[in-house]
Amino acid sequence: MVPRPRISRRKLEELFFQGLMIISTVGVLGSLLLILGTIVWRGLPALDLAMITQTPKGGYYLGQEGGILNAIVGSLYLALGGTLLSMVASLPIALYLHFYAARSRWAEVVRLALDVLWGIPSIVYGAFGFLLMLWLGMRASLLGGIITLAFLELPIMARGMDEAIAMVPAALKEASYALGATRFETAARIVVRQTAPGLLTAVLLAFGRAIGDAASVLFTAGYTDRLPDSLLSPVASLPLAVFFQLGTPFPKVQERAYASALVLTVIVLVLSVLSRWLSRRLTRHVIR
């Protein structure tokens, strides 16, 4: 037998790359914990019941009474509205790409367009929405914010759904066709069920982007200390609440910015957990 070194080069290679992977993973988890830690540590002292149950009173931004209920409610309205509007467009796009434009050059052009839209900074969406509103004669409002957020969410949601639908086995679609189903019946009754967990993930991803985005709602939704009461009046949002409070010279108000960020993070967390639970229920029927 040929004598071998105690630790071979292959073994070293294995250890080296394994170590690298572990370091990256720990790095990701570590930065998440660091951000969460900062928000909790700086925000929790300022977070009381009044913060989440009251709107800003006079002098709130100087460190006096009030809360950010206006921004919490406003953000939920904006993001939910934007997500719903975006869903109405995204699901048909994704189904169209697979069932009617499959593997055509046209489908590739649409995918490229969506990928480019995905990369456009949100401030550009804000400016675009603002121009659109000027042209329509609208002022900064809940509706303006919802429409702009729908544009922002569309590429994320449509491409996410597109990828989910791409995973459907061809044999499953054929099983439906072979029973005499039309493309639409196959898409609506079979593929949507089969991909429900993936579609939900795409929706959640887009929602997360929408509720956390400040730049696109800055001009289009505006800001107000009052609770939203109409689609056509301005509405507050959490990202802007963080931005404005962090911009004051008062440490007490800055702490409230961190508390607002904490509220925003908790909303996203709760939604993620809810959607995971829902996704597990939807997986019941999925065929592997």
Added chain:
Amino acid sequence: MTEPLIEIRDLNVWYGTEHALKGITVDIPARQITAVIGPSGCGKTTLLRSLNRLLEETEGTRVTGQVLLDGVNIYDRGVDVTEVRTRVGMLAPKPFPLPMSIYDNVAYGRRIHGLPVLDKGNGRHLDRIVERYLRAAGLWEEVKDRLHSPASGLSTGQQQRLCLARALAVEPEVLLCDEPTSALDPISAQRIEEQLRAIKTETTIVVVTHSLRQAHRLADYLIFLWLGELVEAGPARQVFQNPRDERTRAYLAGDIG
């Protein structure tokens, strides 16, 4: 030979530039089991998928020639492809239940076609139909207590029988079976074969198979394909015992393929 139900006339199929079926002309008799045999890649599955126009779902296929079902060419302009597939059902090699309950799998075809579902109010009629076809596929006893649980929870053998029930529930005149037992254990395979024999009194069956023994057990009529060409077709007993073509003789003897 009894009255033919399907008449295939000079059928050619290309995948891109590959000429997969070359000028096939053959009749498929009504209410018998026709087995299509031949080595891998000789066009057996292609022939089968041309009979319900499923070939169209694959990009880059081209079909010429005629497939007459009851005298009407299914490739004619103006023929509704969903109607063809309603009259010509299919059983795939690997079972793919639909992502829904056992009950809904069987009911799916009837629901999309709006086939008679009497007593609409309480759906009892549909219950009876689902039961009838689950029995016809030999699955009823095993699933009658869990009709509304996901079909994905069944074993592979049960899933294939569910797919059979699902296909039969549309009441097709023809059932195409593409190696229907290749993914199954011997017991499940035997059950599928039993069900096929049981339904042939009402349904014309075309089975593609790799297994000569399966062809022996099932076939009334035999079609032998070799490299995209039809070599021989005829009553199963005659082809097995007295093949006319040298290639058929060699294939049946195990010398080639």
